Amino acid sequence: MGKSVFSRLLMGLSLLATTAVVVVSAAGDEDGVLPLRTHSIYMPYIDQDLQNRWFDFGGDALVNTNKHIRLTSDIPSQTGYLWSRLPLTSSSFQVEFEFKVGGKGDGLYGDGFAVWLTKDRAVMGPVFGNKDQFEGLGIFFDTYANSRQSHSFPYIMAMMGDGKTNYDNANDGESNKLGGCESDFRESLVPTKGRITYHRDSGTLNFKIQTRGWDEWDECFTLSGVKLPTISYLGFTSVTGEVHDNHDIISVTTSTLSGKAESPFQKINNTPPPQKKTGVMWYLKFLAACAVFVALVMAFKMSKGGSNDMKRF
Numbered sequence: 001m002g003k004s005v006f007s008r009l010l011m012g013l014s015l016l017a018t019t020a021v022v023v024v025s026a027a028g029d030e031d032g033v034l035p036l037r038t039h040s041i042y043m044p045y046i047d048q049d050l051q052n053r054w055f056d057f058g059g060d061a062l063v064n065t066n067k068h069i070r071l072t073s074d075i076p077s078q079t080g081y082l083w084s085r086l087p088l089t090s091s092s093f094q095v096e097f098e099f100k101v102g103g104k105g106d107g108l109y110g111d112g113f114a115v116w117l118t119k120d121r122a123v124m125g126p127v128f129g130n131k132d133q134f135e136g137l138g139i140f141f142d143t144y145a146n147s148r149q150s151h152s153f154p155y156i157m158a159m160m161g162d163g164k165t166n167y168d169n170a171n172d173g174e175s176n177k178l179g180g181c182e183s184d185f186r187e188s189l190v191p192t193k194g195r196i197t198y199h200r201d202s203g204t205l206n207f208k209i210q211t212r213g214w215d216e217w218d219e220c221f222t223l224s225g226v227k228l229p230t231i232s233y234l235g236f237t238s239v240t241g242e243v244h245d246n247h248d249i250i251s252v253t254t255s256t257l258s259g260k261a262e263s264p265f266q267k268i269n270n271t272p273p274p275q276k277k278t279g280v281m282w283y284l285k286f287l288a289a290c291a292v293f294v295a296l297v298m299a300f301k302m303s304k305g306g307s308n309d310m311k312r313f
Contacts, residue, residue: 032258036093038086039234039254045069056083059124068248071113071129071238074103078240079129082249083121087231091200092257095234098250099194101143101154102187109186110144112154113238113247115194118161121233127167129237135163136229139196139207140173143186144243147171156183156209156220179221185211186245199257203227 038054044065046052057063061080062070071080095115103109114128118136125131128140138161143154149172157173157180168175185192193210195217205226208217234254238247 033094034256034258036088036090036254036256039084039088039095039252041069041082041252043067043251054085056085056122057081058083058122059129068100068250069236071236071247071249072240072244074240074244074246076240076242076244078244079124079238080247081122081124081129081235081237083235084233086233088117088234088254089231090256093198093254094257095196095252095254097194097236097252098191099141099185100188100192100248100250101141101185101245103245108144108243109245110243111239111241112141112143112245113236114141115139115196116235116237117196117198117228117232118235119163119229119231119233121235124237126169126239129239130235132166133164134161136161136232137205137226138167139194141183141185142172143245145172149174151180152182154183154186156181156185156207158205158207158221158223160226179207179223181209181218181220183209183211183218183220185209190214191250197257198226198228200228 041052041055045063046065057069057080059080060072060078061082062073064070069082071082072078097115099113101113112128114130116130116134116136116138118130118134118138120131120134123131127134127138128142130138138159140157140159141154142157145153147170149155155172157177159167159173159176160178161167165176167173188211190211190213195208195210197206197208198204203225205223207220207222209220210217212218234252236249236252
């Protein structure tokens with residue numbers, strides 16, 4: 001009778017453990033976030049051969065293994081870049097990067113830096129350090145006004161290049177702008193970050209910025225009908241002229257996404273997406289671990305009891 005009760009209890013605990021593990025696994029898959037090492041970079045940035053397996057540095061870029069990748073320093077007439085060696089071919093992905101812009105400039109500083117998802121890579125030019133007439137996406141962090149604008153600077157804007165159109169440098173890209181926002185990211189007292197989220201199937205691209213506080217993200221722009229080149233390289237470039245600044249990239253984290261883009265209803269009504277149930281996940285994991293532990297203990301006791309019965313017989 002005792003063995004029958006133990007057997008049923010053991011079976012129940014095993015079933016509970018299996019169910020908890022399955023639920024936790026399913027919840028993890030629902031998030032659908034998979035880190036992409038080939039397009040991520042962190043300190044110390046380089047290996048013993050003073051290179052990086054997945055990224056190229058060039059121009060006037062400097063690598064400080066304890067701090068940052070400095071695209072351009074706070075001196076005139078510099079151009080520097082950081083480009084992925086492999087194209088980013090995922091249909092849906094997220095790029096989150098930490099950066100820092102600042103220097104000794106008192107009122108006059110520039111010119112800014114850019115983030116790229118383009119067909120070509122590592123071709124230096126006049127558009128924030130990259131070639132003009134590019135094909136793909138450019139997001140410009142502009143700190144210097146070339147002409148009078150209705151918005152203040154620093155300013156962030158997006159442009160989709162078709163391989164033929166020139167960047168409107170004289171008017172700070174006003175004729176090229178698809179979306180943008182004012183952002184006081186220069187000399188911020190908190191870590192400044194940007195986050196690009198792209199879903200090829202729906203053609204949506206969203207950009208958020210962190211400047212006010214840790215994990216406090218502000219919406220900058222959301223674009224629809226975006227079709228990035230099938231082969232797109234991830235790049236960061238900067239340029240200085242008569243005005244100058246330090247433009248640093250501190251880290252880049254890229255992940256592939258299997259989840260769906262935000263629905264039009266959420267966009268129109270400004271409804272936030274469902275929050276991750278972190279507490280529930282931890283509870284289920286703890287429950288699964290406890291159930292497995294108890295099942296193992298009960299199995300051990302039953303095995304020991306069975307062995308003693310055999311000896312007494």
